[in-house]
Amino acid sequence: MIKKYRPKLIITGWILLGIIGIFLLSMGLSDFMYKISINYKLSTKILLIITGTVLIIFSVTKSYNNVIKYVCKSNGNKDLNREDINNIIYRERVLSKGPKIVVIGGGTGLSVLLRGLKEFTSNITAIVTVADDGGGSGILREDLGMLPPGDIRSCILALANTEPIMEKLLQYRFSEGKLKGQNFGNLFLAAMNEICGSFEMAVKETSNVLAVTGKVLPMTLEDVVLYAELENGEIVKGESEIPKRCKEISSKIRRVYIEPKESYPLIEAIEAIEEADLIVLGPGSLYTSVIPNLLVNNIVDKIYESKAPKVYITNIMTQPGETDDYTVLDHVKGILSHSRKDLLDYVIANTGEIPQEVLKKYTSDGSKPVILGENDERILKEKGIRLIKENLIDIKKDYIRHNSILLSQLLVEIAKKKPIKSS
Structure with a gap:
């Protein structure tokens, strides 16, 4: 069976990674973690800020690239510029609400x-x-x-x-x-x-x-096979034969x-x-x-x-x-x-x-x-x-x-x- 491309699942994974990055960044910037860093004389604050920032950038980049791949795939793998891609994404959002x-x-x-x-x-x-x-x-x-x-x-x-x-x-x-x-x-x-x-x-x-x-x-x-009962009582078998027979004998269809x-x-x-x-x-x-x-x-x-x-x-x-x-x-x-x-x-x-x-x-x-x-x-x-x-x-x-x-x-x-x- 042909393998199905699942862009939503992939993009969701990168978004989750970004959320983790935001969480780590927030912890790194918090007074609570700062106090812990001083007490233990560690660079926990700096480490968390750097790790969180890297994860956010990585997440945004990967999510964007997967969106681009999906849009290009949905449009016959055409070479699209940024304006085309933005228009397609906007259009898809509108159509999905139709x-x-x-x-x-x-x-x-x-x-x-x-x-x-x-x-x-x-x-x-x-x-x-x-x-x-x-x-x-x-x-x-x-x-x-x-x-x-x-x-x-x-x-x-x-x-x-x-x-x-x-x-x-x-x-x-x-x-x-x-x-x-x-x-x-x-x-x-x-x-x-x-x-x-x-x-x-x-x-x-x-x-x-x-x-x-x-x-x-x-x-x-x-x-299934289609049949027609004509007004003269005749039964005709087959979708392609029904109009032919009706024309031949000039009889209309009563029911199919x-x-x-x-x-x-x-x-x-x-x-x-x-x-x-x-x-x-x-x-x-x-x-x-x-x-x-x-x-x-x-x-x-x-x-x-x-x-x-x-x-x-x-x-x-x-x-x-x-x-x-x-x-x-x-x-x-x-x-x-x-x-x-x-x-x-x-x-x-x-x-x-x-x-x-x-x-x-x-x-x-x-x-x-x-x-x-x-x-x-x-x-x-x-x-x-x-x-x-x-x-x-x-x-x-x-x-x-x-x-x-x-x-x-x-x-x-x-x-x-x-x-x-x-x-």
Whole structure:
């Protein structure tokens, strides 16, 4: 197992040494010790003063050096000047006092949100779906019998504090040979899974290596398979097959469920939910990324019992074969029908307009903006759910994403119980 660096323990040791030095120095300067020194005709006073001073200087120097090592390690072992280090230490102190936020979901939407959240708090726990069975993750799952690493990898990288080249390496996808289509980060997690002996430890140690802000946890350690019951009664097996089949036969999803049903969340996930200042669902694929997390035994009850506000973030665009023509209310109904009718306190929805040239790319694939239906706001209010409307559009390389910084600001304000003006 990879040896864990424990800066707090090391620094505490040097501080203790400094305290001893201060104690000895104080004794050396006291009248009591001075009188003893005269009585015994010894240089006890001078000896204690010198020893105490040396220990204090030694303690301060060692503590500072260990802080520098830790800061550099946390920032990818970069060469940092004194001003950079002071700014990082100050920032870490501020972030460590940020609200405890639990984010539940998977896919691109979750990783985008996490990149924004880590700018406001370091107390983040991401609970990530492991129902994926497509692409490179699906191949590794089938070949090695491990949990799918794809969504976990994306979230780890979103929260990592590492060199850009390391992120590029872990995001690299092979284009030729037998590894064609495989992601290096997935292979890295697969190797860590073998080295550490379990997927849970592989995720933890990878997070340590990449100096992750907060925690990334799989929704369960069970090898779960996602199923969907369609409105025509057909049962579809497999996360990757569900939207394909829905498109083929033009049938919507009635409900999803997982097998085996006896699957349980990690103890760390339950503890994070119990201690949370805010619990967030989404953004992400409604039926294949967000809801699967709610199907694990006891998780809905634990979320409901938490005193933290519960927020659902709707997607900006519908997903072909999964949420065709869904409004904001349709998304909310999907969440509530797979949990309980009084689970949510807030819903955050985008009301910003998408540029037509970008929108064309999505509409050609059958995707549309998720809009508020005529009665959505009234019905949500009747359900006791507060709707927060905001322009959350962020266009990057012609891809529509949530504005992670603005979205994170809204979430932090809710966590801190600050009043929010809904546009």
